[in-house]
Amino acid sequence: MRFHILTLFSGMFEGPMGESIMGRARRRGLISVHVHDIRDFTHDRRRTVDDYPYSGGPGMVMKPEPLFEAVETLRESGELGEASPVILLTPQGRRFDQRLAEELAEREELALICGRYEGVDERVREHLATDEISIGDYVLGGGELAAMVVMEAVSRLVSGVVGSAESAAxxxxxxxxxxxxxxxxxxxxxxxxxxxxxxxxxxxxxxxxxxxxxxxxxxxxxxxxxxxxxxxxxxxxxxxxxxxxx
Ligand SMILES: C[S@@+](CC[C@H](N)C(=O)[O-])C[C@H]1O[C@@H](n2cnc3c(N)ncnc32)[C@H](O)[C@@H]1O
Structure with a gap:
């Protein structure tokens, strides 16, 4: 199982994805985690990823261009298959549970978009994401922890990741x-x-x-x-x- 993470905070994944079940599964080649910095897909000197909401009001909104470019670059390079899901983490998405983890574990790879600030431009949801997932009815500061929750729950279902097959069953x-x-x-x-x-x-x-x-x-x-x-x-x-x- 391959995970591609699109995030503004790559460093957040280092500890949790390197320890225990996830670390072991990665070292054994059962899963791989590819973290992509959304800022690498900007073209201005300040590497801008957010802007003011058109509606006014508080907070900033993540711009669509870097996110579209990130996913399209991964697809064009073959790093991310054309049919692989692109999941937007959002409190407005389908509620994550064991059934959904089982569904996702059947895929070979997943891309996970981590939002920040007030959220992402609606066009990302409409035209880039293939799925939207919420890990529960509460609001986090960003999608990174949600992505880690999804990755760990899905990885436990990948054959060989959990010590004895029985313990996951x-x-x-x-x-x-x-x-x-x-x-x-x-x-x-x-x-x-x-x-x-x-x-x-x-x-x-x-x-x-x-x-x-x-x-x-x-x-x-x-x-x-x-x-x-x-x-x-x-x-x-x-x-x-x-x-x-x-
Ligand atoms: C502060 S939240 C934005 C919440 C947004 N203003 C709303 O009311 O729906 C910033 C980001 O954190 C992530 N996030 C927050 N809560 C989440 C949850 N329960 N499940 C999945 N992702 C979540 C999303 O990626 C979201 O774009």
């Missing part, structure tokens, strides 16, 4: 439910014991406990998710015992 939302509680050693910590069943070595019983606790947690915290999940007869029985649908 069992994650919250991937199964449609929230994940069950997790415990590790010691079995008793400050008098708080891990559930006996987890120490029993009885795989079928452990799997049943995990499923039941996953349902319980989802019911307690995100009951809305239960509507979109395929439930077995046993799941339904447990949920009824927990007071769901009664």
């Amino acid at each position: 069992n994650d919250s939302f991937t199964t449609g439910l929230l994940q069950h509680p997790l415990y590790t050693r010691p079995s008793v910590f400050r008098g708080w014991a891990a559930p006996d069943v987890l120490l029993s070595g009885h795989h079928a019983e452990v799997a049943r406990w995990q499923r039941r606790e996953s349902l319980r947690r989802t019911l307690e915290r995100r009951p809305d998710l239960l509507d979109g999940v395929e439930l077995s007869a046993e799941d339904r029985k447990w949920l009824r015992e927990m007071g769901y649908g009664t």
Whole structure:
């Protein structure tokens, strides 16, 4: 998976994209991150990327020319495929979630445009971006952190990036439910014991406990998710015992 980032703050990506899962995945060649400075696509001495809004009012707007030129240069040089998505990060976009991460993980490469200031000229949204993504209903100072969120969530789904394939498959939302509680050693910590069943070595019983606790947690915290999940007869029985649908 190749990511192309268009940003005014290239330095922001150095730490997060060089550590842990992302750093390892890059070193192993499973993903690559190409950060492009939008100012490199300006032609005036001051490398201007923003201007006053026509409507008046506060703040500055990112000019369209450098952004169009950046994407067109990448496409013409073959660095970015003609059909590869160009995603504008914006609080007004489609809300990012695990389903969207799964959708994006099927692509070979993505370009991500990070806005700043009051946002980008509308013509970028209309005629350059192929998709618009928001990472949530709040406003950040820029699209860089949003781009990193998208990249990390998508990269975890790229084969080989996460240690064991199982650990991504069992994650919250991937199964449609929230994940069950997790415990590790010691079995008793400050008098708080891990559930006996987890120490029993009885795989079928452990799997049943995990499923039941996953349902319980989802019911307690995100009951809305239960509507979109395929439930077995046993799941339904447990949920009824927990007071769901009664
Ligand atoms: C201060 S925000 C601009 C918000 C804009 N004035 C609005 O009300 O929609 C600057 C940039 O941060 C990024 N950004 C802010 N919040 C975001 C979010 N929730 N998801 C994705 N990108 C976001 C976008 O790239 C945006 O252009």
